[in-house]
Amino acid sequence: SAVISQKPSRDICQRGTSLTIQCQVDSQVTMMFWYRQQPGQSLTLIATANQGSEATYESGFVIDKFPISRPNLTFSTLTVSNMSPEDSSIYLCSGGESYEQYFGPGTRLTVT
Amino acid sequence: GENVEQHPSTLSVQEGDSAVIKCTYSDSASNYFPWYKQELGKGPQLIIDIRSNVGEKKDQRIAVTLNKTAKHFSLHITETQPEDSAVYFCAASDTGRRALTFGSGTRLQVQP
Numbered sequence: 001s002a003v004i005s006q007k008p009s010r011d012i013c014q015r016g017t018s019l020t021i022q023c024q025v026d027s028q029v030t031m032m033f034w035y036r037q038q039p040g041q042s043l044t045l046i047a048t049a050n051q052g053s054e055a056t057y058e059s060g061f062v063i064d065k066f067p068i069s070r071p072n073l074t075f076s077t078l079t080v081s082n083m084s085p086e087d088s089s090i091y092l093c094s095g096g097e098s099y100e101q102y103f104g105p106g107t108r109l110t111v112t
Numbered sequence: 113g114e115n116v117e118q119h120p121s122t123l124s125v126q127e128g129d130s131a132v133i134k135c136t137y138s139d140s141a142s143n144y145f146p147w148y149k150q151e152l153g154k155g156p157q158l159i160i161d162i163r164s165n166v167g168e169k170k171d172q173r174i175a176v177t178l179n180k181t182a183k184h185f186s187l188h189i190t191e192t193q194p195e196d197s198a199v200y201f202c203a204a205s206d207t208g209r210r211a212l213t214f215g216s217g218t219r220l221q222v223q224p
Contacts, residue, residue, distance in 0.1 A: 033212075042216050043156070043214045044214075045213070048209075058211075092156070096210075099161070101210075103156045104155050105154055105155045
C-alpha cells in the first residue's frame with residue numbers, strides 16, 4: 001500500500017487568486033491522479049498526473065485552470081487558478097503502483 | 113466512457129445485520145472494481161477490490177462479488193458494527209487507463 005499526504009489540509013481563498021496543493025507519496029508510484037469531490041457528492045477525476053510529461057485532463061477540466069506538475073515518482077502538485085466560488089470543493093490526490101489506488105486526506109478549499 | 117451506477121443511496125441496518133450495496137458498470141473493458149469507505153472529513157479508504165478474472169473475494173466480514181456478464185458487482189458486509197457507519201463508494205477502471213470512475217455513494221448507518 002501507499003501512504004499519501006496532502007498540504008494544505010484546508011484553505012480559504014479570495015476570488016481571483018490561485019492555490020497550489022501538494023501531494024506526497026511515501027513510495028514511488030507509477031500512477032498519480034487528482035480528483036474533486038463536492039461536499040456530499042462522489043469523486044470526479046480531474047486529471048492523470050504523468051511523470052515527465054504533461055498531465056492528461058478529463059472533459060471539462062483544462063490545463064490553464066488546473067495546471068499539474070509531477071516532477072518525480074513520489075510528488076505532484078495541483079494548482080487551482082483564478083478561483084471562483086464554484087471551485088469550492090475537496091481536492092484529493094491518489095496514487096498506486098499496480099491496480100490499487102490510495103487516497104490522501106484531501107484539501108478542503110473554500111473560495112470567498 | 114465508463115458509467116457506474118450505485119444503489120441504494122442510503123442504507124440503515126441494525127447492528128449485527130448484513131448490508132449489501134450494488135453497482136453496475138457500462139464499459140466491458142473495465143476489469144478492476146475497488147470499494148472505498150469514506151468517513152467524515154477523511155479521504156476514501158480502500159477496503160476491498162476484485163479483478164475481472166475472479167467472481168468473489170472475502171476479507172473477514174467484507175466480501176465482494178462480480179458478475180461480468182451482467183456487469184454488476186456488490187459489496188456485502190456481515191455482522192455490521194456501528195464503526196461500519198460511513199459512505200461507501202464503488203468504482204471501476206481498466207488496465208490501460210487506471211483512472212477510477214466512481215459510483216454515487218451509499219451512506220450506511222448502523223444502528224446500535
